Amino acid sequence: xxxxxxxxxxxxxxxxxxxxxxxxxxxxxxxxxxxxxxxxxxxxxxxxxxxxxxxxxxxxxxxxxxxxxxxxxxxxxxxxxxxxxxxxxxxxxxxxxxxxxxxxxxxxxxxxxxxxxxxxxxxxxxxxxxxxxxxxxxxxxxxxxxxxxxxxxxxxxxxxxxxxxxxxxxxxxxxxxxxxxxxxxxxxxxxxxxxxxxxxxxxxxxxxxxxxxxxxxxxxxxxxxxxxxxxxxxxxxxxxxxxxxxxxxxxxxxxxxxxxxxxxxxxxxxxxxxxxxxxxxxxxxxxxxxxxxxxxxxxxxxxxxxxxxxxxxxxxxxxxxxxxxxxxxxxxxxxxxxxxxxxxxxxxxxxxxxxxxxxxxxxxxxxxxxxxxxxxxxxxxxxxxxxxxxxxxxxxxxxxxxxxxxxxxxx
Amino acid sequence: xxxxxxxxxxxxxxxxxxxxxxxxxxxxxxxxxxxxxxxxxxxxxxxxxxxxxxxxxxxxxxxxxxxxxxxxxxxxxxxxxxxxxxxxxxxxxxxxxxxxxxxxxxxxxxxxxxxxxxxxxxxxxxxxxxxxxxxxxxxxxxxxxxxxxxxxxxxxxxxxxxxxxxxxxxxxxxxxxxxxxxxxxxxxxxxxxxxxxxxxxxxxxxxxxxxxxxxxxxxxxxxxxxxxxxxxxxxxxxxxxxxxxxxxxxxxxxxxxxxxxxxxxxxxxxxxxxxxxxxxxxxxxxxxxxxxxxxxxxxxxxxxxxxxxxxxxxxxxxxxxxxxxxxxxxxxxxxxxxxxxxxxxxxxxxxxxxxxxxxxxxxxxxxxxxxxxxxxxxxxxxxxxxxxxxxxxxxxxxxxxxxxxxxxxxxx
Numbered sequence: 001x002x003x004x005x006x007x008x009x010x011x012x013x014x015x016x017x018x019x020x021x022x023x024x025x026x027x028x029x030x031x032x033x034x035x036x037x038x039x040x041x042x043x044x045x046x047x048x049x050x051x052x053x054x055x056x057x058x059x060x061x062x063x064x065x066x067x068x069x070x071x072x073x074x075x076x077x078x079x080x081x082x083x084x085x086x087x088x089x090x091x092x093x094x095x096x097x098x099x100x101x102x103x104x105x106x107x108x109x110x111x112x113x114x115x116x117x118x119x120x121x122x123x124x125x126x127x128x129x130x131x132x133x134x135x136x137x138x139x140x141x142x143x144x145x146x147x148x149x150x151x152x153x154x155x156x157x158x159x160x161x162x163x164x165x166x167x168x169x170x171x172x173x174x175x176x177x178x179x180x181x182x183x184x185x186x187x188x189x190x191x192x193x194x195x196x197x198x199x200x201x202x203x204x205x206x207x208x209x210x211x212x213x214x215x216x217x218x219x220x221x222x223x224x225x226x227x228x229x230x231x232x233x234x235x236x237x238x239x240x241x242x243x244x245x246x247x248x249x250x251x252x253x254x255x256x257x258x259x260x261x262x263x264x265x266x267x268x269x270x271x272x273x274x275x276x277x278x279x280x281x282x283x284x285x286x287x288x289x290x291x292x293x294x295x296x297x298x299x300x301x302x303x304x305x306x307x308x309x310x311x312x313x314x315x316x317x318x319x320x321x322x323x324x325x326x327x328x329x330x331x332x333x334x335x336x337x338x339x340x341x342x343x344x345x346x347x348x349x350x351x352x353x354x355x356x357x358x359x360x361x362x363x364x365x366x367x368x369x370x371x372x373x374x375x376x377x378x379x380x381x382x383x384x385x386x387x388x389x390x391x392x393x394x395x396x397x398x399x400x401x402x403x404x405x406x407x408x409x410x411x
Numbered sequence: 412x413x414x415x416x417x418x419x420x421x422x423x424x425x426x427x428x429x430x431x432x433x434x435x436x437x438x439x440x441x442x443x444x445x446x447x448x449x450x451x452x453x454x455x456x457x458x459x460x461x462x463x464x465x466x467x468x469x470x471x472x473x474x475x476x477x478x479x480x481x482x483x484x485x486x487x488x489x490x491x492x493x494x495x496x497x498x499x500x501x502x503x504x505x506x507x508x509x510x511x512x513x514x515x516x517x518x519x520x521x522x523x524x525x526x527x528x529x530x531x532x533x534x535x536x537x538x539x540x541x542x543x544x545x546x547x548x549x550x551x552x553x554x555x556x557x558x559x560x561x562x563x564x565x566x567x568x569x570x571x572x573x574x575x576x577x578x579x580x581x582x583x584x585x586x587x588x589x590x591x592x593x594x595x596x597x598x599x600x601x602x603x604x605x606x607x608x609x610x611x612x613x614x615x616x617x618x619x620x621x622x623x624x625x626x627x628x629x630x631x632x633x634x635x636x637x638x639x640x641x642x643x644x645x646x647x648x649x650x651x652x653x654x655x656x657x658x659x660x661x662x663x664x665x666x667x668x669x670x671x672x673x674x675x676x677x678x679x680x681x682x683x684x685x686x687x688x689x690x691x692x693x694x695x696x697x698x699x700x701x702x703x704x705x706x707x708x709x710x711x712x713x714x715x716x717x718x719x720x721x722x723x724x725x726x727x728x729x730x731x732x733x734x735x736x737x738x739x740x741x742x743x744x745x746x747x748x749x750x751x752x753x754x755x756x757x758x759x760x761x762x763x764x765x766x767x768x769x770x771x772x773x774x775x776x777x778x779x780x781x782x783x784x785x786x787x788x789x790x791x792x793x794x795x796x797x798x799x800x801x802x803x804x805x806x807x808x809x810x811x812x813x814x815x816x817x818x819x820x821x822x823x
Binding site for chain 2: 019020023024026027030031033034038077078113124125126289292293295296298299300302303305306307309310
């Protein structure tokens with residue numbers, strides 16, 4: 001028997017009992033809906049977190065004192081707390097060593113919560129100030145779209161130049177070209193030489209509320225004794241990226257004089273391992289949600305099995321006739337299995353569409369980026385097939401094993 | 412025929428019908444079991460978490476206000492404004508205490524995070540709360556052993572400590588903590604009291620089981636200067652009706668103590684305990700509702716299963732219905748018969764589901780998660796399964812009751 005014919009028979013017998021089929025399908029819709037909507041929301045949140053955290057440039061990784069997410073036991077946390085700060089000297093040493101191996105190596109200091117003033121206008125004291133070397137711009141995906149970046153020379157000479165993030169310039173300058181204006185931070189004057197392009201937002205919170213000054217300037221105003229430098233390293237290309245991480249790790253251990261038996265006393269943050277950390281953190285939630293949502297699907301599967309059993313009983317005579325005129329066990333088995341799978345697959349499709357829709361709507365209330373979770377859609381479809389086969393096998397087996405003589409005699 | 416007789420008859424017929432199709436009934440029931448078990452389990456888990464949070468907060472005092480530099484529960488004031496506020500000092504506290512008339516207890520507190528050691532054993536990152544002898548009166552803490560420190564100990568800054576139950580367990584697994592010397596951040600303290608377990612894991616660092624109390628002057632003496640430290644003033648109102656009045660009074664006094672002019676904004680925050688509950692409900696509540704809805708879906712699927720099977724059953728028994736109608740059965744008799752069939756299946760499923768939930772909660776309880784199935788859960792299970800049965804049985808039963816006896820008898 002051809003596949004198409006089998007499916008046709010299945011569809012026509014499902015159409016005979018419209019009410020029954022649609023109720024069974026409704027069960028599957030609800031089951032798949034619950035799984036897909038939850039996973040859509042989780043995927044949305046995850047995508048938003050990833051976009052927010054993975055702000056590093058292409059093929060770039062970062063060395064820093066603190067891990068981006070604090071996990072582990074109290075002892076592990078204490079170890080991290082006791083790490084020595086990374087210094088600007090270490091940065092210069094690493095940059096020299098990586099000469100020729102890395103495309104560029106940037107260093108940056110941060111000072112949080114500053115107030116920026118222009119004339120009689122001022123921002124809230126929540127602007128983050130970064131002092132960095134010119135390489136930090138491409139390494140952080142910061143691009144200047146008006147004005148210019150500062151040069152290596154300006155960076156080293158300690159020029160009082162500043163580059164503003166979108167929010168800062170918007171808050172201070174109305175109808176005035178910011179370039180060339182003089183602003184004040186903590187009573188010190190800086191000349192605006194550039195504006196950064198929009199860095200996007202993170203769960204509705206803007207990522208543009210910062211300003212950048214040359215590292216030398218930063219050091220002389222804010223000092224470098226009680227802070228740790230972040231070092232960003234960019235590889236020439238994708239292929240050398242992993243090797244470069246290892247090479248850099250080795251160099252930096254040498255520079256920091258970490259004995260071979262000790263673990264790193266710094267963190268290597270790349271977009272990849274940030275993703276891994278996020279995945280690890282959300283794994284528990286995902287598994288929990290999956291199990292809870294799977295329960296509904298289980299109940300729906302039981303519903304399929306029940307209705308298929310009824311269907312087999314009702315159609316005992318039909319099965320008897322088919323067997324009597326030569327249908328093999330296999331044919332009957334396939335017929336009923338196809339019916340079960342068609343039911344669950346049909347319900348699954350509708351459930352997936354509804355789940356993606358509702359999930360996206362719910363996620364948009366959390367300011368998360370909209371997604372189409374292809375992987376979950378595939379998982380959903382295969383789960384439907386699985387449920388159909390799992391719960392359709394027993395009824396189909398029962399039908400296939402009917403004795404044609406008994407079946408024909410059945411009233 | 413009176414109603415009771417009809418009901419009895421209906422029940423008998425339903426039971427027979429259920430027994431006639433054993434396999435089918437079992438599967439239908441299974442759907443309900445899954446639904447009811449997950450709903451009951453979820454509701455007990457939610458209740459367990461709520462209860463443990465409430466008990467935990469209540470153990471730190473009821474009808475309390477906390478006067479602090481920082482707003483704890485609302486975001487109306489920007490953090491950089493709060494950062495620039497003057498710290499609250501012990502002098503502020505003394506003045507406040509002198510002027511306040513309404514509260515039944517007032518105490519200062521200021522904390523630090525330290526490692527505690529006893530012999531070889533140690534616990535890290537413990538909140539050390541420095542306070543005075545009045546503190547115990549602002550809370551509902553109860554003692555397992557010993558006592559809180561006295562006025563004399565508090566005023567003279569003796570090196571005495573009261574420890575939470577969790578800390579006792581870790582440092583003194585065999586008991587006998589009283590009068591032992593423990594080291595807090597390297598300084599020796601004598602244990603004078605051990606608190607009873609208050610049990611609120613969800614409060615994290617503020618879980619009273621994980622706190623240590625010492626006289627506040629020791630905090631200033633050993634764990635950081637009083638110049639940069641801010642003090643929280645714990646104020647307890649006589650009863651919940653007085654909370655607003657106490658808050659009014661406290662605001663006035665604090666403005667005076669802090670020397671604010673009439674046009675200056677408050678440079679302190681009065682945090683109400685209610686804020687903790689509001690915040691909790693806002694954050695945990697959403698997750699709970701979502702969890703409940705999702706498990707509710709499983710029950711919904713089970714209900715669909717029943718409805719479906721009842722439709723099948725009505726169809727199969729068309730002739731039977733025709734005969735019963737022909738010999739005088741009324742619409743409502745047929746309606747009752749099929750609804751009670753659905754309700755019985757649901758009730759059985761619900762009771763088994765309850766059993767599954769009880770076993771499930773016992774397993775979960777092994778992981779130190781506070782779940783207990785109580786009388787409420789039983790009522791919940793029975794109620795939802797009955798409602799499910801009646802609702803899902805109604806449509807098929809209605810179809811059956813509306814069958815025309817002539818057509819039904821002719822049905823093949």
